[in-house]
Amino acid sequence: MTSETTTLTRTASKTGTMKALRFHAAKDLRVEEIAKPDQPGEGQVLVHNRFVGICGTDLHEYSYGPIFIPKEPHPFTGAHGTQVLxxxxxxxxxxxxxxxxxxxxxxxxxxxxxxxxxAGDYFADRGLYHLSPQLALVGLSWVSGGMADYALVNDYNVAPIPAELSDEEAALVEPAAVAVYACDRGEVTAGSSVLVTGAGPIGALTLLAAKAAGAAQLFVSDLNDTRLGFMKEMLPEVVTLNPKRDNVGEAIRAQTEGNVGCDVAIECVGNEHALKACLDAVRKQGTVVQTGLHPHDNPLDWFSVTFKDVDIRGSWAYPTHYWPRVIRMIATGLLPASKVVTKRIRLDNAVTEGFDVLLDPAGTQLKILIDLA
Incomplete structure (x- = not known):
């Protein structure tokens, strides 16, 4: 962004408007000047945004949406239609x-x-806010989103960050929380052997989270050699497998103690074949964690589930109380989340240099952040 554009953006903000990337329909994202959020009401916070990541969910909305963006008013927030992502x-x-x-x-x-x-919700009353049937998300079913100069959120949506955490890393806490929770659901611990299927941003962060939890053996499978190369650069010790060439289950059994398979397999794609590879690769009484969102029913070999005596667990988002923990993990270097960032762009070019690039089957980028400064 040129200094002239920066000046125009700041002036627009002062006069009550701001720049935002909004979803109108599938393949219809527009960078527009819209009204700046009102001054915060009781229990609300107005945030001047700094960095925002493009998530796989955003890509799905762009490609096939609306999916999570409500067509009718959301039952809790009332949001629907045009949405700041x-x-x-x-x-x-x-x-x-x-x-x-x-x-x-x-x-x-x-x-x-x-x-x-x-409060007044079965799961909220038990602190399991992420499981509420009335759940909404900033950037999908709320008045504001991160792909804008400003966002209006609730006080419980903001977590202060220490000086040791960069502005860029602040935007990586959310996807890192997904990864940490997936490892927690799999009970990854010191000495664990772990397979992650899918070398996208969540898969990459899950590998980092597994290492932070003490995993001693790390495997990752993906059909894209470029992304497997990213994983090897990020974690040289990781064993990379491409199902086009490798039998994932056999390769992992050959490299694990007793040739029995890995302790934990975490599916981070939402792909039928990736889930089947997890079940094949995990040892008896191991754990398969489903993190990726499957777009349709997925047949699984339930005889193997029973015969191998495995646990299959879902992993939906994260408990909201994870934020301080994940912030500490990133700030101390235990979970070096910024390793997954391969490109930084401006909001004006977010569609062509961000969304379209991430949808390219070549997979030349991993995580793209939009710099809103």
Missing amino acids: GHEFGGVVEAVGAGVTNVKPGDRVSIQPLIMPR
């Missing part, structure tokens, strides 16, 4: 509403984008 982001608090005590103007924050009832 972006749920992986951070920024600086611009203003706070009455009753907000956890942050103040000037604080740097990471956004936890899940929105739901805070």
